[in-house]
Amino acid sequence: MRPFRIFRPSRRALIAASIATAAVAGLPLAALADWPQFQGRGTHDGSSDGPSAPFELAWRNDDIDITDGEITGGLSAPVVAEDGTVVVVGPHEVLTFDGGDGAETRSTTRHFGPASQPAIAEGTDGPIAVFTEGFGDDPPPTSATPSPSPAVAPDGEDGFDSHVRALTLEDGQDVWETPVELTEIVQAPVATDETTAYVADVGGTVTAIDLDTGEVRWTADVNAPVASAVAVDDDAAYVATVGEQQTPGEVVALDPSNGEELWRSGDDAVLGNIVSAPTLSDGRIFVLEPGFVVAVDPDDGGLLWRTEIVNPRTAPFARQGVGGLAPASTDGQVVAVDVTGRVYALDAETGALTWDHALNDASTLGPPLLTEDHVLVPANSGTLYAVDRASGHLVSRFESEETLLRGLADGGDVLVAVAGFEEPRLLAFAEDPSAALIDEPSPTTLDVGELLAGFALGALPVAIAAVALTRPLHRRLWSATGPTDVLDRRDDG
Amino acid sequence: MRGGGRAARQEPPPRRGLFSGMGAPPMASMPPIRTAFVRGLAATWSSPLIVGFTIGWVAVEWLVLVAAGFVGPFALLAYGPATPPLSTTTDLAVSIGTLGVGLGLPLVLLVAAVHALWQSLLAGLAIEAIESGGASRWGAVRGLRAFPVTLGVHAMGVAVLFASQIVAGLGGGTLSLVLEVAIFVLAVWAFSFAPVIAVADGRRFFDSLGRGIRAARLPGSGNLTFATLYVVPIFATIIATVAGATPGATLDVSPPYTAWIYVVLLNLFHAAIAGAVAIRYLAVADDVPDAPARSTRSDAGARAAKRR
Numbered sequence: 001m002r003p004f005r006i007f008r009p010s011r012r013a014l015i016a017a018s019i020a021t022a023a024v025a026g027l028p029l030a031a032l033a034d035w036p037q038f039q040g041r042g043t044h045d046g047s048s049d050g051p052s053a054p055f056e057l058a059w060r061n062d063d064i065d066i067t068d069g070e071i072t073g074g075l076s077a078p079v080v081a082e083d084g085t086v087v088v089v090g091p092h093e094v095l096t097f098d099g100g101d102g103a104e105t106r107s108t109t110r111h112f113g114p115a116s117q118p119a120i121a122e123g124t125d126g127p128i129a130v131f132t133e134g135f136g137d138d139p140p141p142t143s144a145t146p147s148p149s150p151a152v153a154p155d156g157e158d159g160f161d162s163h164v165r166a167l168t169l170e171d172g173q174d175v176w177e178t179p180v181e182l183t184e185i186v187q188a189p190v191a192t193d194e195t196t197a198y199v200a201d202v203g204g205t206v207t208a209i210d211l212d213t214g215e216v217r218w219t220a221d222v223n224a225p226v227a228s229a230v231a232v233d234d235d236a237a238y239v240a241t242v243g244e245q246q247t248p249g250e251v252v253a254l255d256p257s258n259g260e261e262l263w264r265s266g267d268d269a270v271l272g273n274i275v276s277a278p279t280l281s282d283g284r285i286f287v288l289e290p291g292f293v294v295a296v297d298p299d300d301g302g303l304l305w306r307t308e309i310v311n312p313r314t315a316p317f318a319r320q321g322v323g324g325l326a327p328a329s330t331d332g333q334v335v336a337v338d339v340t341g342r343v344y345a346l347d348a349e350t351g352a353l354t355w356d357h358a359l360n361d362a363s364t365l366g367p368p369l370l371t372e373d374h375v376l377v378p379a380n381s382g383t384l385y386a387v388d389r390a391s392g393h394l395v396s397r398f399e400s401e402e403t404l405l406r407g408l409a410d411g412g413d414v415l416v417a418v419a420g421f422e423e424p425r426l427l428a429f430a431e432d433p434s435a436a437l438i439d440e441p442s443p444t445t446l447d448v449g450e451l452l453a454g455f456a457l458g459a460l461p462v463a464i465a466a467v468a469l470t471r472p473l474h475r476r477l478w479s480a481t482g483p484t485d486v487l488d489r490r491d492d493g
Numbered sequence: 494m495r496g497g498g499r500a501a502r503q504e505p506p507p508r509r510g511l512f513s514g515m516g517a518p519p520m521a522s523m524p525p526i527r528t529a530f531v532r533g534l535a536a537t538w539s540s541p542l543i544v545g546f547t548i549g550w551v552a553v554e555w556l557v558l559v560a561a562g563f564v565g566p567f568a569l570l571a572y573g574p575a576t577p578p579l580s581t582t583t584d585l586a587v588s589i590g591t592l593g594v595g596l597g598l599p600l601v602l603l604v605a606a607v608h609a610l611w612q613s614l615l616a617g618l619a620i621e622a623i624e625s626g627g628a629s630r631w632g633a634v635r636g637l638r639a640f641p642v643t644l645g646v647h648a649m650g651v652a653v654l655f656a657s658q659i660v661a662g663l664g665g666g667t668l669s670l671v672l673e674v675a676i677f678v679l680a681v682w683a684f685s686f687a688p689v690i691a692v693a694d695g696r697r698f699f700d701s702l703g704r705g706i707r708a709a710r711l712p713g714s715g716n717l718t719f720a721t722l723y724v725v726p727i728f729a730t731i732i733a734t735v736a737g738a739t740p741g742a743t744l745d746v747s748p749p750y751t752a753w754i755y756v757v758l759l760n761l762f763h764a765a766i767a768g769a770v771a772i773r774y775l776a777v778a779d780d781v782p783d784a785p786a787r788s789t790r791s792d793a794g795a796r797a798a799k800r801r
Binding site: 291308310311358360444445446448454455456457458459460461462463466471473475477478 | 535592749751757761
C-alpha cells in the first residue's frame with residue numbers, strides 16, 4: 001500500500017498557473033526552470049523546452065573556490081529549482097547560485113565525497129536539495145582541512161562515511177533529523193519522484209528515502225554494482241547494473257512502494273556491461289552498452305531491439321567520472337553521443353540508425369540535451385554544439401572559452417552548465433537572436449570536391465617532390481657505385 | 494637463386510641463443526643501417542612507378558573503404574604496407590570499423606589479405622629497384638610470389654597484436670607500453686626479411702620465415718637495432734593517431750590535404766624501409782645458414798643402433 005501523500009500541485013499546474021498569472025498581470029512571460037535532477041526528470045529523457053541554438057553567454061561565475069576538485073572531477077552537473085536557483089555539489093560543499101546572474105548565494109559543508117549530481121524535490125516547507133556525501137572508509141588523500149559536519153551516525157558513532165542528506169533551499173538547514181547512512185559509497189546522481197529519493201550505491205544496494213522525514217522506506221539489493229542514476233516512473237524504479245568483467249549488466253525493475261523486484265532484463269537483452277543510466281521514453285527503456293544502444297520492454301524486461309554502434313576509433317560509450325551517461329529520447333527518437341563526440345540518432349521503435357554526425361570533439365563527461373529542434377552536445381573542449389534533430393546537420397557551434405563543459409540543465413531562459421575541474425566555472429547560455437544558424441553536414445558524408453582537393457594539394461605534391469628530390473641522389477649513387485656495390489661485398493670478402 | 498644450398502652439406506653451426514649475436518663485431522658484408530636506408534630511399538622514392546603505385550593504392554583503397562561504409566580515421570592507411578604487426582592495427586581497425594565487432598573480428602584476414610598484397614607488390618618493386626636501378630611492372634608481378642608469405646605474416650601479426658595486448662596487460666602504465674613496443678620490435682625483427690626472401694629466392698612460407706629469422710640472427714648484423722629504429726617512431730605515430738593527434742585522425746571521409754601529406758609520407762617511408770630491408774638481405778644472403786637438416790627415420794635408426 002502506498003503511503004499517504006500530502007497534496008502538492010503538479011508541475012503542469014504550476015506552469016499553467018504562472019502563465020495565467022503573468023497574462024493577467026500583463027507581464028512578459030519567462031520560461032520556467034525545469035531541471036530538478038539528472039537529465040531533467042525521473043525518466044532521465046533529457047528533453048527540454050528551454051532555449052536552443054544559436055547561443056550567447058548570458059552570465060558566468062569564475063569565482064568558485066573549491067579544493068580537491070581534481071579528485072572528484074570538480075563540481076557535479078547542476079540542477080535547477082523552479083525559481084531558477086542552481087545547486088551543485090563540490091568536493092567538500094553544496095553550493096547554490098542565483099539563476100539570474102550566477103552569483104553564489106550559499107555554501108554548506110558536506111563530507112568529502114564524489115561530486116554526484118544532487119536532486120531538488122518539494123519538501124514540506126519548500127524545495128529541498130537531496131545529495132550524497134562521503135568516501136566510505138578509505139577516502140583519497142585530501143588537501144583540505146577536515147571540517148565539522150552535522151553528518152554523524154544516529155547512534156553517535158562514526159559509522160561508515162557515506163550518507164544521504166537534504167537541505168532546504170531557503171536557508172540551507174538540514175531537513176532530516178539525521179543523515180541517512182549507507183553501507184557503500186555512491187557514484188551516481190540522486191533520483192526523486194514526488195515523495196521519495198532513490199540512491200543506488202556501488203555495492204548494489206538501492207535505498208528509497210522518504211523526502212519529508214528522511215526515513216528509509218526500503219532497501220533492495222540488486223546483487224551487482226550500480227554506477228548510474230535510478231530511473232523512476234509511476235510503475236517502477238529501474239536500476240541498471242554495471243555487471244562484472246565476464247558478466248553482463250542487467251536492468252532491474254523494483255516496485256517503488258516496497259522495493260520488491262518486479263523483473264530483470266532477459267538474457268538476450270543486455271549482453272555487455274551497462275555504462276549508462278536507464279532512460280524511459282515512448283514506452284521503452286534505453287540503456288547503453290560500450291558498443292550498443294539497447295531498448296528493453298518496461299513491462300517485463302524483454303529485449304525490444306539492440307543496435308550496434310561502430311566507431312573505428314574506439315569503443316563508443318564509456319562511463320567517465322560521476323557525471324553520468326545516458327541516451328536522451330523524446331518524440332520517437334533516441335540520441336546518444338559517443339566519447340569521440342559522434343552523435344547518433346535512432347528510431348525509438350525499431351532501433352534503426354537515422355543519422356549520425358561526427359563532431360570530432362570528445363564529449364565524455366555527460367549526456368546530451370534535446371530541445372524541440374536540436375541535440376545540444378557539451379564537449380570537453382568547451383564548445384557547445386547544436387545538431388539539427390531532423391537532418392543531423394550541425395547548426396551551431398558556440399565556444400565557451402572554457403574546457404570540460406558538461407551537465408547542461410534547463411534554467412528557464414538559460415541553459416546552465418559547469419566547466420573545469422580544479423578551477424570550476426558555472427556558465428549560462430541564452431538564445432542569441434542576432435546570430436544565424438549554420439548548416440554543416442557530418443564529415444562522415446562524402447564531399448567529392450573536398451576529397452579531390454585534399455588529394456591534389458596533399459598527395460600529388462608529396463609524390464612529385466619525392467621523385468624530384470631523390471632522382472639526383474639515386475643517379476649519383478648508381479653511377480658512382482653501380483647496382484651491386486653493397487651486394488658484392490660478400491664476394492669481395 | 495641466392496643463398497641456395499651452398500652450405501647445406503657443411504657441418505651445422507653450433508646452436509646459439511636467440512640474441513647471442515648482439516655483442517658480436519659488425520658484420521662486414523652487412524651494409525650499415527644508414528647506408529641501407531639512404532639507398533633504399535633513393536631507389537624507391539626516385540621511381541615514379543613505386544611512388545605512383547603508393548599514392549594510387551592509398552586513393553583506391555580509401556574510395557573502396559568509404560563505399561563500404563568506413564568513415565575514418567584516414568590516417569590508419571599510413572600503415573597498410575608496413576611489416577606486421579605495425580600494419581595489424583590498421584587491419585583490425587578497418588575491419589571492425591567497417592563491419593562491426595561481430596563480423597569485423599572474424600573477417601579481419603580479408604583486410605589483412607589486401608594489405609598483404611600491397612606489401613608483396615611493394616617488396617617486388619623495391620627489390621627490382623635495388624637490383625636493376627629502376628622498377629617496372631615485372632617487379633610487381635615478381636612480388637606476387639611473396640603474397641602467400643606476406644599473407645601468412647599478416648595472419649601471425651593478428652596473433653602477435655593480441656598477445657602483445659595480453660602481455661602488456663600484465664604490466665602497468667609505462668611498463669605495459671615498453672612490453673608492447675618490445676613485442677612489436679621482436680615481431681618486425683623476425684618477420685621483415687620473409688617477403689624479400691620469398692621474392693628473391695622463391696621460397697615458400699615456412700622456409701622464408703625460418704630463413705628470415707636466421708638472417709635476422711646473424712651475429713653483428715644490427716638487425717635488432719634496425720627493427721627498433723623502425724618500430725619505435727612508427728609505434729609512436731600509431732599511438733598519436735589513436736589519440737587523435739595526427740592529421741587525418743578524425744572521422745572524416747573527405748580528408749584534408751594535411752592528412753594526405755601525412756599518409757603518403759608514411760607510406761613512402763615504409764617503401765624506403767622495404768628497399769633498405771631488401772638491400773640488407775641481398776647483401777648477406779650467402780652468409781645465412783641453411784636450416785638444420787631434419788632428422789629422418791634412417792638417422793633415428795642409426796642413432797638407436799649406436800645406443801644399442
